[in-house]
Amino acid sequence: MILKNLKYIIAGTLFGIIAVKSEIISWFRIQEMFRLTSFHMYGVIGTAVIVGMISIQIIKRLNIKTLSGEKISIAPKSFQKGQIYGGLIFGFGWAITGACPGPLFAQIGSGFGVITVTLLSAIFGTWVYGYFKNKLPN
Amino acid sequence: MLEFLRQPWHWSISGLLIGLTVPILLILGNKSFGISSTLRQVCAACIPANIDFFKYDWKKDSWNLFFVIGIVLGGFIGNSLLSNPNTIVISAQTQQELMALGIKDFSGLLPTDLFNLQNLFTLKGFIFIVLGGFLVGFGTRWAGGCTSGHAIMGLSNLQIPSLIATICFMVGGFVMTWLILPFLLTL
Numbered sequence: 001m002i003l004k005n006l007k008y009i010i011a012g013t014l015f016g017i018i019a020v021k022s023e024i025i026s027w028f029r030i031q032e033m034f035r036l037t038s039f040h041m042y043g044v045i046g047t048a049v050i051v052g053m054i055s056i057q058i059i060k061r062l063n064i065k066t067l068s069g070e071k072i073s074i075a076p077k078s079f080q081k082g083q084i085y086g087g088l089i090f091g092f093g094w095a096i097t098g099a100c101p102g103p104l105f106a107q108i109g110s111g112f113g114v115i116t117v118t119l120l121s122a123i124f125g126t127w128v129y130g131y132f133k134n135k136l137p138n
Numbered sequence: 139m140l141e142f143l144r145q146p147w148h149w150s151i152s153g154l155l156i157g158l159t160v161p162i163l164l165i166l167g168n169k170s171f172g173i174s175s176t177l178r179q180v181c182a183a184c185i186p187a188n189i190d191f192f193k194y195d196w197k198k199d200s201w202n203l204f205f206v207i208g209i210v211l212g213g214f215i216g217n218s219l220l221s222n223p224n225t226i227v228i229s230a231q232t233q234q235e236l237m238a239l240g241i242k243d244f245s246g247l248l249p250t251d252l253f254n255l256q257n258l259f260t261l262k263g264f265i266f267i268v269l270g271g272f273l274v275g276f277g278t279r280w281a282g283g284c285t286s287g288h289a290i291m292g293l294s295n296l297q298i299p300s301l302i303a304t305i306c307f308m309v310g311g312f313v314m315t316w317l318i319l320p321f322l323l324t325l
Contacts, residue, residue: 001200002204005200005201005204006204007166007167008166008167008169008201008202008204008205008208009204009205009207009208009211010208011159011162011163011166011205011208012204012205012206012207012208012209012211012212013208013209013211013212013215014155014208014212015156015159015205015208015209015212016208016209016210016211016212016213016214016215016216017212017213017215017216017220018152018155018156018159018212018216019156019209019212019213019216020212020213020216020217020220020221020247021143021146021147021152021216021220021222022147022149022152022153022155022156023146023152023226023247024152024156025213025247026226026228026247026248027247027248027249027252027253028226028228028232028236028244028247028249029226029228030311031232031236031315032228032229032232033311034311034312034314034315034316035231035232035235035315035316037229037231037232037235038228038229038232039149040149041149043149043150043153044149044152044153044156045153045156045285045289045290046153047149047150047152047153047154047156047157048153048154048156048157048290049157049289049290049293049294050153050157051153051154051156051157051158051160052157052160052161052171052290052291052293052294052295053293053294053295053296055157055158055160055161055164055294056160056161056164056294056295058161059161059164059165064165066164066165066166066167066168067165067166067167068167070168072164072165072168073168074164074170074291074295075170076295076297077282077283077288077292077297077299077300078299079298079299079302080282080299082280082281082282083281083282083288083299083300083302083303083306084302084303084306085280085281086276086277086278086279086280086281086282086303086306087277087281087288087302087303087304087305087306087307087309087310088277088306088307088309088310088313089273089276089277089280089281089310090273090274090276090277090278090280090281090284090306090307090310091277091306091307091308091309091310091311091312091313091314092273092277092310092311092313092314092318093270093271093272093273093274093275093276093277093310094274094285094307094310094311094314095310095311095312095314095315095319096265096266096269096270096273096314096319096322097266097267097270097271097273097274098248099274100173100174100274100278100284100285100286101173101174101176101177101274101275101278101284101285101286102173102206102209102284102285102286104271104274105173105206105209105210105213106209106210106212106213106216107213107247107248108210108213109209109210109211109212109213109214109215109216109217110213110214110216110217110247111214111217112246112247112248112253113255114253114254114255114258114267115248115253115267117258117267117268117271118267118268118270118271118274119271120271121267121268121269121270121271121272121275122177122271122272122274122275122278123177123180123181123275124272124275125177125271125272125273125274125275125276125277125279126174126177126178126180126181126275126276126278126279127181127185127187127189127192127275128272128276129191129275129276129279129280130178130181130189130191130192130279131187131189131191133189133190133191134190136280138280
C-alpha cells in the first residue's frame with residue numbers, strides 16, 4: 001500500500017517544501033493578504049491559478065492520459081449554499097490561524113508542534129459538520 | 139544548489155510550482171488537488187460514529203492521506219535543510235499594524251506570542267489555536283473545499299461554485315481581520 005502511494009508521498013513532500021518556501025504557511029503573510037499591505041499572496045495564488053488553468057486546458061485539448069493510461073476526468077463542482085456560509089466561516093478561521101488545511105500540515109512539519117492541536121480541532125470541526133449536516137442549509 | 143534554494147523564493151516561482159501541483163496530481167493518478175477532504179477522511183477512518191457523511195469507502199481515496207504525510211515531511215525539509223537563514227521580510231506597514239496590536243515576535247512563520255503550548259490554556263490561546271482550527275475544519279467541509287480544492291483546483295477548472303466559495307473565503311478573512319481580530323488580539 002505504501003509503495004503504491006509512494007508517488008503521492010513524494011508529491012506531498014514537494015508541495016510541503018514549496019508551501020514553506022513560498023511563505024504561504026506564514027501567519028504574517030496571511031495577515032498581509034487580508035490587510036492589503038503586500039502583493040505577495042495575491043501573486044502566489046494568482047500565478048498558481050493561471051498555471052493550473054493553462055495546465056488543465058492543455059490536458060483537455062491534447063487529451064493527455066494519466067501515467068497508467070487512464071483518461072483524465074475532473075468532477076465538476078455544483079453550487080450549494082454551503083459555499084457561502086461555510087466559505088465565510090472558513091475565512092474567519094483562515095484569518096485567525098493564518099492557515100488553511102494544507103499549511104496546517106506544513107506548519108506541524110516545520111516544528112510548530114502546538115499546531116497539532118489546531119489540526120485536531122479542525123478534524124473535530126469537520127466531524128461536527130458531518131453530525132449536523134442534515135440540519136444545515138446545504 | 140542548496141544555497142540557491144535556501145534564499146526566499148519570488149512569488150511568481152512559488153505560484154508556478156503550486157500551480158503545477160494540479161497537473162502533476164492529475165497525471166500521477168487522476169487526482170484532483172484538494173486537502174480539506176483529508177480531514178473528512180480521518181473522521182471516516184477513526185470516528186465515523188454511524189454518521190452518514192462518514193460512511194463511505196475512505197480507503198479508496200487514501201491517496202490524500204499519503205499526500206498530507208508528505209506535506210508534513212516537506213514542511214520539515216523546507217524549514218530545516220532549505221530554510222531561509224533570514225527572517226521573512228514582511229512589509230513595514232504590516233509589521234507596524236501588528237505591533238500596535240501587541241505582536242512582538244516576528245522571527246518565525248507564526249508569532250509565538252499567540253501560538254505556544256502555554257497559551258493554550260488562556261482565552262486568547264484557545265481562540266487562536268483551538269477555535270480557529272475548528273472554524274477551518276467546519277467551514278471548509280461545509281463549503282466543500284478549501285484554498286486548494288476551490289481557489290486553486292476549482293478556479294483552474296473554471297468552476298463558478300469555486301469562485302463563489304473563494305470570494306466568501308476572502309470576505310470572511312477581511313471581516314475577521316478588520317473587524318474582529320483587533321479585539322481578539324488585545325484580549
